[in-house]
Amino acid sequence: MPELPEVEITRRGIAPFLESAEVRRLAVRNRNLRWPIPPLLEDRVTGRTIRFVDRRGKYLLFGMDGGGMLLHLGMSGSLRVLSRPVPPPGPHDHFDLETGDGHTMRFRDPRRFGCLLWQPGAIHHHPLLKELGVEPLSAEFTGDMLWAGGRFRRTAIKNILMNARVVVGVGNIYASEALFDAGIHPARTGNRISRRRYQALASAVRATLQQAIEQGGTTLRDFTGATGNPGYFHRSLRVYGREGEPCERCRAPVRRVVTGQRATFYCPGCQR
DNA sequence: ACTGGATCCTGACTGC
DNA sequence: TGCAGTCAGGATCCAG
Numbered sequence: 001m002p003e004l005p006e007v008e009i010t011r012r013g014i015a016p017f018l019e020s021a022e023v024r025r026l027a028v029r030n031r032n033l034r035w036p037i038p039p040l041l042e043d044r045v046t047g048r049t050i051r052f053v054d055r056r057g058k059y060l061l062f063g064m065d066g067g068g069m070l071l072h073l074g075m076s077g078s079l080r081v082l083s084r085p086v087p088p089p090g091p092h093d094h095f096d097l098e099t100g101d102g103h104t105m106r107f108r109d110p111r112r113f114g115c116l117l118w119q120p121g122a123i124h125h126h127p128l129l130k131e132l133g134v135e136p137l138s139a140e141f142t143g144d145m146l147w148a149g150g151r152f153r154r155t156a157i158k159n160i161l162m163n164a165r166v167v168v169g170v171g172n173i174y175a176s177e178a179l180f181d182a183g184i185h186p187a188r189t190g191n192r193i194s195r196r197r198y199q200a201l202a203s204a205v206r207a208t209l210q211q212a213i214e215q216g217g218t219t220l221r222d223f224t225g226a227t228g229n230p231g232y233f234h235r236s237l238r239v240y241g242r243e244g245e246p247c248e249r250c251r252a253p254v255r256r257v258v259t260g261q262r263a264t265f266y267c268p269g270c271q272r
Numbered sequence: 273a274c275t276g277g278a279t280c281c282t283g284a285c286t287g288c
Numbered sequence: 289t290g291c292a293g294t295c296a297g298g299a300t301c302c303a304g
Contacts (some may be wrong), residue, residue, distance in 0.1 A: 001298060034280070034299085070296075076282075076297055092282080111281045113298060155275070163301075171297055218299065240297095261277070263295080 002073045004136065004169025005212035006231065007058045008225055010079050013226025014105055015053040017081045018062070020048050022100035030094040033072060033113045037095070041118050045048045045069065045097075054123075057132050057168030061123045068123025074113030080106050081226050105226075136205050141167060143199025148200065150190030157193060158186035161205070161258050170205060173240045174216060176265045178204040180239045185271045186264045187257070211236065239265040 015033065023045045031037040038044075044067065054061040060079075062069040073079070082104040091097065092110040100107075107116070119126040133149075134140045146167070150160045160166055161175045170178070179186050181204035183198060192203075217223060217231030220241070224230050234241075238248055242265060243256035252269030 006297075032281095072298080074281095075296070109281095110283060111296090111298095113280070153274080159275090162298090173297060218297075223297080260275095262298095 001076070002058060002217075002223065003171035003174050004058060005174070005209055006217040007060065007073060007169070007232065008213050009217040009225045009231065010073070011053055011055045011060055014079055014081055017103045018050050018053050018099065018105060020049065020051070023047065023064075024100050025098040026095065027098070028095045029089060030112075033094065033109065033112050034072075035117065036117045038118050041069075056124070056129050057135070057164055058171075059129065061126075063123050067120045070105060070115070070117045070119055070123060070128065071107070071128050071158075072115045074109060074115070075113060076111040077107065077109035077114035078223065079226050080108070080228065082106055109141055110139075111112060115213075119235070129210070130166055132168050133164060134168070136167050136169055136209055141202060141206065143195070143202040146202050147193075147195045147198035149195065151195075152189035155190055156187045156259055157184060157190055157201075158264055160190050161201075161261075163261075167188075167205070169209070172262050173220075173237070174205070174208050174212065176240045177237060178208045180265075180267060181208060182272065183270050185258060186266050188272070224266055239267060241265065247271060 026042045026045050028037055048064040050062050050064055052063040054063060058072060060071040066077060084102055086104050093106050093108050095107050097105045134145060149166045153160060158175050158179060161170050182201040184193065184201060212233040215231060215236065216225060217235040218233040219230040222232055239254050242254045244253050247254055247267035247269055250269035252267055254265055255268050257264050
């Protein structure tokens with residue numbers, strides 16, 4: 001489900017209820033996520049105070065004294081904050097985290113590609129975060145940086161964009177959208193893109209993600225923010241999911257191809 | 273060192 | 289209506 005904007009929307013939705021809150025109870029109903037929820041996690045977090053809710057790429061980080069939790073939503077995960085009376089959990093509601101003041105953060109993930117892990121010490125030191133690339137909304141993310149990372153590679157630029165070791169948070173939807181914005185063909189290899197075009201691409205990535213956050217993310221199937229409101233960015237999608245529709249710039253029909261086992265949408269007229 | 277492919281899992285949708 | 293097949297927003301791991 002979620003790419004960076006959806007994770008960031010989720011973070012903003014839950015943070016007011018969780019930051020500075022004490023964990024009264026962690027109720028795990030199904031530990032079998034991508035990696036099992038650690039057996040002792042309940043004991044580790046109960047009674048601790050959540051100091052901050054942070055985001056790194058598509059990971060959510062819950063910082064506590066002496067350790068922290070790392071959570072990934074995978075493809076189909078979502079978080080909701082519930083007030084009392086808390087409705088009964090559905091079949092894919094794998095855990096509830098209850099705070100001292102009576103709120104419940106509920107994790108749902110039908111496909112169970114998500115994860116919930118514990119990291120002793122500083123949560124930012126978790127091994128899964130070690131190899132992550134640059135944050136696309138930070139000042140470090142520039143066209144030159146992308147150019148340096150891609151200029152010798154013979155991989156399709158779309159795959160480079162989606163590679164979390166290069167830049168985090170850009171998934172299948174926003175990669176297609178940013179490439180459309182920059183006028184770059186998604187299958188063009190990294191070594192055949194000029195420095196100038198890399199700069200256009202970096203701007204496009206930043207603008208696309210920022211706009212998506214402003215609109216509350218993209219709701220394709222059932223994404224909602226933590227408070228239950230849907231995102232509206234799907235209305236702004238210009239190529240993703242629009243196979244056969246005329247490109248808004250040149251009227252050529254939008255094409256769908258599969259690269260790296262993922263659907264890719266682009267305009268054959270404007271993207272070279 | 274890089275690259276493509278298989279893989280984990282369930283639900284929604286399409287076409288017969 | 290039912291059933292089989294396809295596809296889905298992620299990311300790791302492995303073979304070549």
